[in-house]
Amino acid sequence: MVAEMLHTASLIHDDVVDAANERRGIDSLNKKYGQRQSILSGNFIHTQAxxxxxxxxxxxxxxxxxxxxxxxITAEFMQLGTKEDEQERFKHYMRKTHKKTASLIATYCKCFIDDVLDFIVGQEAMGKPTDSDLKLGLANGPVLYAAMEVGRQ
Known part of the structure; x- marks a missing residue:
C-alpha cells in the first residue's frame, strides 16, 4: 500500500514537472486543479505514506x-538533464529509470520479504531474533494476511 501511495505521489509530481494534461487518457490533477494543488496533493500522499x-x-x-x-527525487532531477554522448545518454536513462521505478519496487519487496523470512527461517540463519515483532505486539504483513485468511473461513 505504501509503495502504491509513494508511486502515486511521484506520478502527480511528474505530471506537474512535465506539464502533462493527461495521464492514461484521463485529465491529470495538474490540468484539473493546477500546479499548486497538485504538488500539495502529491506531498500529502507522500507524508501519509x-x-x-x-x-x-x-x-x-x-x-x-x-x-x-x-x-x-534524484531521478526527477536526473530527468531534467540529458547527456550529449549517445552512450552516456542511455546509461543516464537507465540509472534514472532504476531510481525512479525499480528502486521503489525492489525496496518494498525487501521490506516484506524480511517479515516472511521471520516465519520460514530460523533465528540462527537470520542472525537476529525472528519473533521480535510478535513479542512487541506488532502485526507485520504475514500476520495480517494470515488473520484475513482465518477471518474468511
Whole structure:
C-alpha cells in the first residue's frame, strides 16, 4: 500500500514537472486543479505514506523508505538533464529509470520479504531474533494476511 501511495505521489509530481494534461487518457490533477494543488496533493500522499512507514517502528524499513524517496527525487532531477554522448545518454536513462521505478519496487519487496523470512527461517540463519515483532505486539504483513485468511473461513 505504501509503495502504491509513494508511486502515486511521484506520478502527480511528474505530471506537474512535465506539464502533462493527461495521464492514461484521463485529465491529470495538474490540468484539473493546477500546479499548486497538485504538488500539495502529491506531498500529502507522500507524508501519509511516510507516516504509515514510521508507525511500523522498524528502523530498517524506515531507512529503506527514506532511500526510496531520495532515489525518486534524484531521478526527477536526473530527468531534467540529458547527456550529449549517445552512450552516456542511455546509461543516464537507465540509472534514472532504476531510481525512479525499480528502486521503489525492489525496496518494498525487501521490506516484506524480511517479515516472511521471520516465519520460514530460523533465528540462527537470520542472525537476529525472528519473533521480535510478535513479542512487541506488532502485526507485520504475514500476520495480517494470515488473520484475513482465518477471518474468511
Amino acid at each position: 511516510s507516516s504509515i512507514i514510521s508507525s511500523i517502528g522498524n528502523p530498517r524499513v524506515i531507512s529503506l523508505h527514506s532511500g526510496v524517496v531520495e532515489d525518486i
